[in-house]
Amino acid sequence: MTNEPGSGDDTGRDDLVRADGSAAESETGGGADERTWEPRPVPEVTPETEAFWRGASEGRFLLSECQECGLIYHYPRALCPDCFGEDVTWREASGEGEIYSYSIARQASGWPDEALPLVVAYVELEEGPRVMTNVLDCEPEDVAVGTPVETRFVPTEKEDVSIPVFVPCDSRGRE
Numbered sequence: 001m002t003n004e005p006g007s008g009d010d011t012g013r014d015d016l017v018r019a020d021g022s023a024a025e026s027e028t029g030g031g032a033d034e035r036t037w038e039p040r041p042v043p044e045v046t047p048e049t050e051a052f053w054r055g056a057s058e059g060r061f062l063l064s065e066c067q068e069c070g071l072i073y074h075y076p077r078a079l080c081p082d083c084f085g086e087d088v089t090w091r092e093a094s095g096e097g098e099i100y101s102y103s104i105a106r107q108a109s110g111w112p113d114e115a116l117p118l119v120v121a122y123v124e125l126e127e128g129p130r131v132m133t134n135v136l137d138c139e140p141e142d143v144a145v146g147t148p149v150e151t152r153f154v155p156t157e158k159e160d161v162s163i164p165v166f167v168p169c170d171s172r173g174r175e
């Protein structure tokens, strides 16, 4: 599996972090939180994305910000996808956003049945970029376009790599 997005030829506003792939094997398969927060496979970490994954492991969602044209973008790339500027810095996102679009997966190859249905969504961050992600800790029926969400981080088997997901803001306080 890989964290590399499918295309890198647009402006970066519709790019994605994949929180996909088969879930780590679970010996328990218990309640809802347990099933959704179990460790996930380790994405491919590249020099361009290493700081992003490490930030996520520290509970920070890092966006890239071009110092030449001002574009804030995600997924991480060394060159600005708009102006190809090289002066790109990290900027910590608020972690808040809203659902821009979503789909409910009721079958998913390689994904354990007990983890389904799964909400796959584009979340539009407060800062602008849209992120493909999962929305957890909710009933799929409660999700709608415009639902406010905030980020959480799912651990992987690698200590300095976590994967950002989102939960509805009204689940604040549930961990």
Ligand SMILES: [Zn+2]
Binding pocket: 066, 067, 068, 069, 070, 071, 080, 081, 082, 083, 084, 085
């Ligand atoms: Zn730029």
